Amino acid sequence: MTILSPLKPAKKARIGLYSIGLAAYWNQFPGLRERLIEYGAFLEKQMSAYGEVFNFGLVDEETKGRRAGEWFNEKNVDLIFCHSATYATSASVLPVHQICKAPVVVLNLQPTERINYAQSTTGEWLAHCGACPVPEISNAFNRARIPFRVVNGLLGLDYTPSISLTNEITKDRKEAVRAWREIEEWIRAASVPRNLRHARFGFLGNTYSGMLDMYSDFAMVQAQTGLHVEVLEMCDLDRMLRDVTPDDVKRKLEEVRAMFEISGDSPSDPIARKPSEEQLDWSCRVAAAQEKLVREYELDALTYYYHGAPGGEYEKLQGGFIVGHSLLTAQGIPCSGEGDLKTAIAMKICDLLGTGGSFSEIVVVDYVDETILLGHDGPFHIAISNGKPILRGMGLFHGKQGTGVSVEAKVKSGPITTLNVTQTGDGNLKLIISEGESTNGTIMAIGNTQTPVKFREHPDLYMEKWFAEAPTHHCAISVGHNASLLRKVGTLMDVAQVTL
Structure with missing residues (x-):
């Protein structure tokens, strides 16, 4: 890889x-x-x-x-x-x-x-x-x-x-x-x-409607972290797309084949199929445009979401997001889906520390293994993958419009640390830090990233403590036990932190 x-x-x-x-x-x-x-x-x-x-x-x-x-x-x-x-x-x-x-x-x-x-x-x-x-x-x-x-x-x-x-x-x-x-x-x-004081975070589109935990006050974010939020439009990306050349697409396709395993049809899920040549070509074309967007606006991270009108050009454009945003995340430009700016900050912190930072949420609990599967249908940090990530063609993205190519992967086995950046009722940011173990357990073949994580307590006890801290429902997964390091980050940022 x-x-x-x-x-x-x-x-x-x-x-x-x-x-x-x-x-x-x-x-x-x-x-x-x-x-x-x-x-x-x-x-x-x-x-x-x-x-x-x-x-x-x-x-x-x-x-x-x-x-x-x-x-x-x-x-x-x-x-x-x-x-x-x-x-x-x-x-x-x-x-x-x-x-x-x-x-x-x-x-x-x-x-x-x-x-x-x-x-x-x-x-x-x-x-x-x-x-x-x-x-x-x-x-x-x-x-x-x-x-x-x-x-x-x-x-x-x-x-x-x-x-x-x-x-x-x-x-x-x-x-x-x-x-x-x-x-x-x-x-x-x-x-x-x-790095955050010198950073430019792109905000492309909007936040997924109704996800109140993820709404962010840009002035509050800049006041507490120093980073600048550059608000971007889909027409900015569309403008980049028009400048993509066949050589750009070929280069991205070479990157994709080097970094990913191209799947066959899922053995279980009829919406997860072998990516078609057309889907791969479109994902690579969009990926080239995404890199041009990052370079033009000198971005250090990106959060995004856009559903687009049914059958519209922007619906098709956003359907090609995941592969390119995974490539960008692998190049030190963390990308978080659903317009979650706070988790983009968590991912950037982990990436700056050289520990990864993959976009995740709770997928499901395995009470037999006493693990919690953490993952998402969005970008994955390829540098911390357990082997080559798999690309699957998706007949639909659950809860969203459009079709495209998605990443199926899990974080490498061994110690991991999750970092959640949330906002408290008084308007202040807070870090929620948890150490656990990635167990290399079985995952679903549905085109989503999933990592089975065993925390230090039974999943029910852990979730009780986690939810009590009022997290956002996304977090970043980093490799290694990094609680001590992340607490120091919180101290130097003058941001509250808690370790579970």
Whole structure:
């Protein structure tokens, strides 16, 4: 199965980093300042694997803290790591974050698992006492109403500095592994609000009539996420369709044959048939137009729905949507059906994190296996498919007008996480996060995506808790257990979240 390249590469998070200390120490303990700077350089190098890092260096007095805050503002950072390298006064730290309002994570990362008690000097101890100022810093942040998080653990060096009197090779210790997993998640999570603030989401057509959970206030969405909603018309897509060439169609057909298995007739459902050549040609023609639409309007995601007048040109046009929107989703442009903008946001979050994000809803409960089938008749994220997705010709789309080609697939077996973006009664967005397992159980041959998911509780208990959170009925499926990562996204977006 071929994996397509993204149409628009995602932006990396811009990460601020600085280390703290006390200026009075430097003349008292030669080599200490340089040692702490070396630790900071190690952090910068490791973090650079996940984001764009701006290391201010050492903040050891109040005036440097002010300079650091201004510098981070100039660098437009999304998140700041304060490396608690040794004792420092909170008066040096607080100005950084009073001037630069980016979220802050304090790193309490000790260089050694155990200090050399017999030979340690005061200077050696000070190189390992990063936990010492964290209570003071926490108190100052709290009184200044600055939200913060702390990562505790080991620094994770793969060598011991020559000045050290103890072992500092800690990269494989669980305390280092856990700490760096947290750091990686914070940096990956920080890329989400940065990308959303620069994103253009297309809204093509309208929301399926009567589906009140999916109606969205575009101003509210932009206020809380930063993304821009570009309202599109079917005539915009029709204009693109008129410019599609035979070579465009041929290229799309090659993509389709590389990425999908073309089905025969369904053994059970008379409306799910082998796609005809005419249906495949039309789906590829529409897919080429959909890509042109995305490129012309510089879209980062798309939500859509249009039923069209019976027998009209736009009814025929929307009948060819699903294949092209699945291809776009595979190229980093998540597409959600039925005009569900909030689920397009959920899908985009998952895609930015590299975990997929497939459009889903509850299909049916299997009480024998104690699984819930999640899926839809709309776009599928091909990168997380369990084998090649199947294309079926549909004699009709249930609850909708027209005919066309649909995707039948399920998410690969193993750990998954669902993300639901909903809107509460007070008008605020909320993330609902659930971890489970894709079981590779049997699915129906009806031209819909379906993934049997076993959550941590019996389906009835899980659904009771899920429904109590007032979700939209769609969600995004991502691969991996990502609750910790998604909670960090919610924190950095300043959006409420709950994990079931």
